[in-house]
Amino acid sequence: MRSERKGRSCAPGWAMSALLLMVAACAGASGQEDLSKQPPVRDADLGAKELDRVIAVVNNQVILASDLAMEMRIGRLLPIGDGQEASAEQSLDRLTTRALIEQQVLQEDPHGLEVIPKELEDGLTELRQNLPACKHRDCKSAAGWRDYLATLELTPEGVAAYWANRMAMLRFIERRFRAGIRISPQEIQKYYRETLVPRYARADEAPPLERIAPRIEEILLQQQVNSLMNDWLKSLQDQGQVEILDLSLSRAGAASKPGGGR
16 A cells, blocks of 8 residues: 655754754665665665565655664664654654655755765764763774674664765755855844843843854854755655555554644
């Protein structure tokens, strides 16, 4: 049975946490190529049985059960939102949304999902340094990193592919949405006066504007990027076609929303 979804809503938080995120974002998850052209995929990370079952199609690009399994395992490494483990339906939502974005990136630039190896290495180094669990593990060494990822049923190769995809999509977002935004001094002053200062019991307790202005500018910039990106994602979803072929995932989505709809 097919459940076709067009123009699905995108949670505002996903845009910059999933893709900046969130997005955004994930090659070991939905893949950098059209998976319909690929041979059956094995879940090499776990040495498990062949997982070649198609669970969704996004504009003729297939998403496999193994992609969903990878996405959920990555979610344990990089918790999204409130840190709770995402459901299969939520993870599939991220995969289908990301597939729409990837397709648009490649339409605009055939090499748009490529990342220079040195940049990827630096990005992974930063990731290993900032993961809370790595404060108590030997994530600096290759063996220690592999051992830690094994506890999450992941491999360094799978995480590197995911991270490369994430970096490429963040770069695309930066270029498309952030570069042209300018925050005026008047906007900074208004945010300071109307939003920040009222949070303090007394106005004189608030930090001086000149000290906190750069942080306010970043907040306002982020808000505008989120707004522009959400509008863009809505447009992609309205124009695209997403079919969920796994009935259990479709039912999970319907049961989670009032009235059983999407």
